[in-house]
Amino acid sequence: MKNKEPLELYIHIPFCKRKCNYCDFLSFSGKEYCVWNYLDALIRDLTRYGGQTVSSVYIGGGTPSCVPLGFYDKLFSCIRENYFLLPDAEITLEANPGTLTAAKAVEYKRAGINRLSLGLQSAVDSELQTLGRIHTFEDFLKSYEIARKAGITNINVDLMMGIPGQTEESLKTSLSRIALLHPEHISAYMLIVEEGTPFSDLYKEDPKAFPDEETVSRMYETTIAFLEKKGYSQYEISNFARNGMVCKHNVGYWKRVPYLGIGLGAASLIDETRYRVTTDLLSYMKELSFESEEKLTIKDMKNETIMLGLRLKEGISYTELKDAFGEGFAGYTVARLGKYVEEGYMEHDYDRFFFNVKGFLVSNSILSELME
Missing domain, CATH: 3.80.30.20 (tm_1862 like domain)
Structure with a gap:
């Protein structure tokens, strides 16, 4: 890793x-x-x-x-x-x-x-x-x-x-x-x-x-x-x-910077692969024991980018999505976010979309709807 x-x-x-x-x-x-x-x-x-x-x-x-x-x-x-x-x-x-x-x-x-x-x-x-x-x-x-x-x-x-x-x-x-x-x-x-x-x-x-x-x-x-x-x-x-x-x-x-997790139950994200250490204390102290290793799919990366990015007050932008995943996905996502702007849960500034206070209060349910 x-x-x-x-x-x-x-x-x-x-x-x-x-x-x-x-x-x-x-x-x-x-x-x-x-x-x-x-x-x-x-x-x-x-x-x-x-x-x-x-x-x-x-x-x-x-x-x-x-x-x-x-x-x-x-x-x-x-x-x-x-x-x-x-x-x-x-x-x-x-x-x-x-x-x-x-x-x-x-x-x-x-x-x-x-x-x-x-x-x-x-x-x-x-x-x-x-x-x-x-x-x-x-x-x-x-x-x-x-x-x-x-x-x-x-x-x-x-x-x-x-x-x-x-x-x-x-x-x-x-x-x-x-x-x-x-x-x-x-x-x-x-x-x-x-x-x-x-x-x-x-x-x-x-x-x-x-x-x-x-x-x-x-x-x-x-x-x-x-x-x-x-x-x-x-x-x-x-x-x-x-x-x-x-x-x-x-x-x-929240911006998906790679991280290394050390210790019991710790998770890592390295090269778009997620690792998780065992949660058993005696096993951990005896030898490093990974409970799981998962290579993230493009779908996983897209979902994480949306879910984590929208937790931030600055939200996510069309440009960032386009640079990461292409125009098709960026356009599709922005169209979906537009629904929440119309319903009063989100706001947008130029190409950036972000939750307002009303949206933060129900963010978990909205993020669940956005996951594919």
Whole structure:
């Protein structure tokens, strides 16, 4: 899996202190004894696929900030020995309040991590308890201050809409408290109830415990309007940035920049082939085991270009589609998008088509209609 052009690097850390009530990510608690063996496996794979140029690094989980001191010193020593990091490479680590210490933040800065994504989700303690988070809002404030004191100048804060018991007023409270801190980036997501999670069981027992669809739609509209007034520009369905501080790694993903995934369950896209690593921890630590390898078809590439491109505020253009897939497909797609312009879900500027707020709210169903 070698790529000639610069690629993005994703590293998965599956460990966490406690699984949250909404979480269906590949993560688990109680296996801290595996951390150093897992690091050995990461180093094994990073070394195996070295010699490539990297434009961004994203460390996700799980809770990457729950691993002990020394983990990232060793990890990034391996990365720098085996890869060429571009001088302006964005290096992000996801961190949860309650697991970030001053010593860890100093290690992150020393290792070269220049962006932290803090998983707040809500600034209201009762909502944090409902979510099953291990921290309070006060814990978050301490973590935020720790990151700033360590010299981290690019911070994202995660916020969730649609939490059981959440109201429009409590959402405004969260937005106001976050805005006072002036983070460079805010990710505001609508809760998705995933099968197999405690929230899935709760929804089946009492769906009225969750805000209804109309309320969540108003929450989303409120969030967009509030953040715009505070100087945050929306550049994707769920992402807002000040002063152009967009997440380069995520934008690359939406634009289908090749990426190498390292770690349990990680996916890669190299030379239009998608790879996925096993989700079995013991198998992974024993030897690299790909669960799947799939060469994408032209149809797959077209669908991904539309689906991922329309997540961005800038949308997709006739010219981009024509250059990638020819005039026939570009013309056909634009004609289909015209329907959504007429229905008020999309707008267009010259040859570029993009969702408006009304369209973002129903984007999943529209994107499903567009897939072939």
